[in-house]
Each structure stands twice: as structure tokens, then as C-alpha cells.
Amino acid sequence: MHVLIINGSPRVQKYSNTDKIISALKEGMEQYDPGITTELYSISDRKQWDDAREAFVRNDEILIALPLFVECIPGLLLEFLSTLPPKDGHTRMSFVLQSGFAEASQLRCGEKYLKTLPGRLGCIYKGTLIKGDNFSIRLVPDDMKKKITAPYVQMGKVYAEHKGFDCEEARKFAGPEYFNAPMRLILRSxxxxxxxxxxxxxxxxxxCDKPLNYRPYPASR
Amino acid sequence: MILIIDTTGNEDMINEIESGLNGRNDYEIIRAKDMKIGHCIGCNYCWLKDPGICSVKDDHETILKKMILSDQIWLVSGTTLGFITPLAKNIIDRIIPLATMNLKFKGKQMRHELRYKSYQFGLIYDGEADKAFMEHWSDRVAINFGSRTKGAFKREEIKEAVSCMC
Incomplete structure (x- = not known):
């Protein structure tokens, strides 16, 4: 199997949390089947758009990984996707949707949109892997990055086995929809x-030499 | 103050909205179609390096400043792949300087603390999209503004949308 992976994050690859998640997924895919090959494009780099578009036309296994940007897909990824020619219904398309907010409920609106997207591009929807609580990846040292993204290695195996995330194991990966009341109390403090x-x-x-709630602009006329 | 951000450049639509607002002086329309507006690059500088300031220097700052002074924000957009357009989404993606890095719980969900105050939000769209989804998304956007949505309205429903601008 050959998988086209598109990193839909607008953040440069070096600091992209999505990129570290993709690395863990690839590791899992290769563990499941050493014969699996991948190619990766990052839409944060516009110079890669032509090649990514050409790869979209050529490939039948497509995985788009993206961060949640204000409740849906980032504007930049939407722009890239709008330049793709529709396919003929034989291509499987899956998604990895990740966010800073920790609860699965935060990602459901974005997931709802992603379910409709492959159909609009002439592809078949093969599920969305959801997980939050990824904000800190960029802030921590490399060995900690690996720890945070480690659960995605197993999901790489799941992807390779199911040719997508349309399965119970992937659905469970999302974690709790909401934190329960005692947990919220702890987190609040x-x-x-x-x-x-x-x-x-x-x-x-x-x-930064200012308080984090600093107001740079006037709040009244 | 009601802020209407038009990303379509469709003057017929803007006229329809304005004629509905006939005689009122508590609104402002921003024509964003030909403004220079880039995308959020996810740098987080607006939260952690230069609080409240976007590192992407372009015309979006004008919009952000006006958002802060408004009570109600309306986005007018065309549609792309069953959603708002990339330009409209870029404008919304870049509202995050209006929030701070600090976290809280609002109801059952985690949220970022707001930097200024809350703003109501509404959407008017022209093109093919699932209305239930657009309403859902608008409601979620409004949560980011610390409020509830005024709704998502199709172009044919502009009158109804304008009646909600109060």
C-alpha cells in the first residue's frame, strides 16, 4: 500500500504538532507492514502545492492530517482543497483531526464537516481519527514530544489494517466527550x-514582557 | 455597534442588507474582498509572545480593531466545498488574538479566557452548503466569542437575518 499524507496545518513543518503526529502514524503503519510506503506534503509551504495536487490525482489512499482551527478546517487548507480536480469515486480519504482543547466534543463540528468533504472531491470517506490535548507538543523537548504522540503509533497500525479510520478502535481513540464534574473541578483549579x-x-x-491578558487595542471608542 | 464583514464583494447583497437596516446608524460594513488578508500561520505569538497582536501584518488588523469595538459581528460569505470561503475562514481563524492563552471552563467545555469582552455572531452565506451544519458551525464560532449564535442565513433569508441584527 502507498499512502499520500497531506499535512493540512498552516504552521511551518518544523513547529507543526500535526507533523509529529504524522511521524508517529507512519511508524505504526511501517510496524504493521514494512512494505507500506508514504509520501508527505505540507500545505504550509505553498511551493509544495503543485506536487501535492498531482499526488492527489495519482493516489487512491489519502490521509489528511489537520489541526482544528476555529471549529473546522483551517482557511489555508480549504483554499488548497478548493484547487483540487474531483476524482472518480475510487479514492479512499481519511482524516486525522487534532486540537489543543482536550475533550472530543470540541472536535465534533469539524468532524461533521470532514464527513462531507470526500464526497465533494469524488472520494470515499473512510473516517476521522479525533484527539485533543495536543497543544503542548511544540513546547516540550523531543523525547517528551515522542511520549505525547506515542498513542498515534497504534493508530498508524489501525489505519494500515483498515485502510482508514472507519472502525471501533479509531472511534474510541477520541477519549471522553466531556470531562466529568470532579475532573472539571480539578482542571479548573x-x-x-x-x-x-x-x-x-x-x-x-x-x-514576552507583557501580561498574557494585555490589551493592545482600545476597548471603547 | 453591529459589524458586518462582507467577503463576497456582491454589492447587490450588501444593498439588500443595508436597505433592511434602513435609517439605522449603529452598523458598519467592512468590504474585505479586496483587502490584503493572509491566513493564520498558527504561530501562537498572539497568545505567548506579543499578547493580542497578530504577527501577520496586513489589513486584518483593521478588522480586529473594529471587532473589539462591536457588540455583534456578522460574516457575509460565499461558499467553497460546502463551507464558507477560504478568505472568510481566514478572517475567522485570525480572531484568536481576541482570546488569551489562559484556560477556563465555560459550562462543560474548556475555553480560552477572552481578552476584551463577548460578541454575538451571525452568518449570511450565498451558495451551496448544508444549513444545519452552517448553523452548528456558527454556534461554535459564537462560543469562541463568548456568546450564542444569531444564526446562519442563506442569501434568500437576508430579511430574516437583518431582523436579528438588534
Missing amino acids: IFATFGRIMFRKTARSWG
């Missing part, structure tokens, strides 16, 4: 204390 301190610390290391 973490957000108000440790969370703020960690974000502030990260901001300082990025050269």
Missing part, C-alpha cells in the same frame, strides 16, 4: 494556578 504560571513562563522564554 490547575488552570487558575499552575496553568497560568506555566503559560507565563513559556511566554517569558519566547521574549
